[in-house]
Amino acid sequence: MSTLDDLTDQLAQTRVNTDYELSFKGKGLKLNAREDAADIVDAINKCDNLTALRLEGNTLGVDAAEEIAKALGQHPEFKRALWSDMFTGRLKTEIPLALKHLGASIIAAGCHLVEIDLSDNAFGPNGVVGLVDLLKSASCYSLKELKLNNNGLGIGGGKMLAECLTECHKSSLKAGRPLALRVFISGRNRLENEGATALAGAFKAIGTLEFLAMPQNGINHQGISALAEAIAANPKLKHLNLNDNTFTAKGAEAIAKALPRLEDLEVINFGDCLIRTEGAKAVANVLRNSHTNLKELILSGNEISKSGAIEIVESLEEKKSLQKLDLDANNFGEEGCEDIKSLIESIGLQEALGSLSGDEGSEDEEGEDDEEEDEEEPEDDDEGQLNNDVNLQVKGVALTPKKPAITAKEFLAFPSPTKLLQLGHNGVDELIQELGEDGKDVDKVVGMIMKVSAVVSREDEAQQKACECADRLLQNLFQHVNNAGALIANSFLVFLGLLKGEDKKYKPPASITGALLVLEHVVRQPYFPKLARDMIQILMSKPHPILEKSSEARHKLLQTLYAF
Secondary structure (H helix, E strand, O other): OOHHHHHHHHHHHOOOOOOEEEEOOOOOOEEOOHHHHHHHHHHHHHOOOEEEEEOOOOEEOHHHHHHHHHHHOOOOOOOEEEOOOOEOOOOOOHHHHHHHHHHHHHHHHOOOOOEEEOOOOOOHHHHHHHHHHHHHOHHHOOOOEEEOOOOOOHHHHHHHHHHHHHHHHHHHHHOOOOOOOOEEEOOOOOOHHHHHHHHHHHHHHHOOOOEEEOOOOOOOHHHHHHHHHHHHOOOOOOEEEOOOOOOHHHHHHHHHHHHHHOOOOOEEEOOOOOOHHHHHHHHHHHHOOOOOOOOEEEOOOOOOEHHHHHHHHHOOOOOOOOOEEEOOOOEOHHHHHHHHHHHHHHOOOOOOEOOOOOOOOOOOOOOOOHHHHHOOOOOOOOOOOOOOOOOEEEOOEEEOOOOOOEOHHHHHHOOOHHHHHOEOOOHHHHHHHHHHHHHHOHHHHHHHHHHHHOOOOOOOHHHHHHHHHHHHHHHHHHHHOOOOHHHHHHHHHHHOOOOOOOOOOOOOOOOOHHHHHHHHHHOOOOOOOHHHHHHHHHHHOOOOHHHHOOHHHHHHHHHHHHHO
8 A cells, every 4th residue: 555545544544623612601591491492402403513512601491401402412422511500590390300301311322421510500409319310321431520519419419419429430330431530529518527428438439539629518527537538549639629618626637647648739728627726737747748749728717826837837848839828817916927927938938928917816825726625515614604715616616715795886886797796695686776666667677687797708607696686687577567578578689789779879788798698598597488588589590790799699599599
């Protein structure tokens, strides 16, 4: 055969990469009936090699999903389901059916998926039901990335998901095509210890993770310890984000034992995990002679004292790749902050250090972590009072030392998170007294709740105190006003800036995140009228600029509303 013939044969056998992503991202399409999906179906049918379909920012009903699924079923080359935020406003009974249609077509077509992204869909455990068949099928043996962030899975959803991944892994091994999942993202899902422990079992079996993100899931040291064992079984891990769970030193020490197995780590995010000084020292001890590829270390908001921070900084001396070090909102004190900055500068990593402006002041380090084992029932001191030199833990919530109580009037004059936490034992009663006869006025009560919520920016002690205030204010209102459901909903929506009120000069606050976080608690309470809940859900489901600025809080509220 001639050289020309050889070249011709080689060219004929060469596969040209014609991967194509079809995107309808952010179109705001309301796809209910089959005909509503006509444009998407037509576009899918015209694709010669459809490998990815992006439906983010639309809302998909059962009939439209079935029609899209039929078209998708003609594309065995399909491998990326990019379907975040595509069920806004849908009933919890609709979502699993829609997912089942889509999954069935993918399975029937013999697709080999590499990515599933269903983040920011408030489908709860029911949504996982719609994914079970797909996740257990041969179409997921090839799965590399699974993104289920902010779905409200809960413990039940987490357990179902773990079971699916475990079964998929076992089946894939038998088929000679072992599941090699690289990316798993599941933040803000309320997995708690049971859900995290179940998923840890799946991760331990799979052993190929490179990117693991499970922030803000209400996981305590028991669940963290289970995850630590699983993490140790995934030596290729590069990115580890467990932000805003409650390690305590015990959980941090368990994680520290796993870290030597993870030499490829580039990002460690243990921010707001309450690892405390002893936990920080345990982590520092491991990092000191390892993890040369580390690029980011986030340990903010952990009640770490100066001594713990010094050991962390010293452990980073040889980390020439370090780009970000976040130690803010700990307990260094003014002098401690200066010492830490000097030490950082002396080892040449000053460019990596973030701001320390949120430092919460130095504390007595002597015996500061001795209370770790007393998380459930803090002991009284000799005087029968809680020892104010110690930070305590009750059911995973950090309780800071008591400060002098202030009056409701003082709080309302200049509201702040600190002042909210300093409201006296009768603080809520004082708020009601401040309202006086206006305590029977829906708008006045909701206005008061908005003032209290304005100091909230995240799920913490201030949010819990604001929720307590909201409960008492609304319960007091309902005692005096009958059938107030529609009035309450209307008032909240006006104050949030989603409806126009009678006061034309009123401007909603710059951020409504705190109000949404408090409202998410309120709508779950038995006293809150169903009519009000339904009205709020309708407006929350619609696009609005002010909601976009608080998207995470909005999604969390929608998750709760859909669950009822």
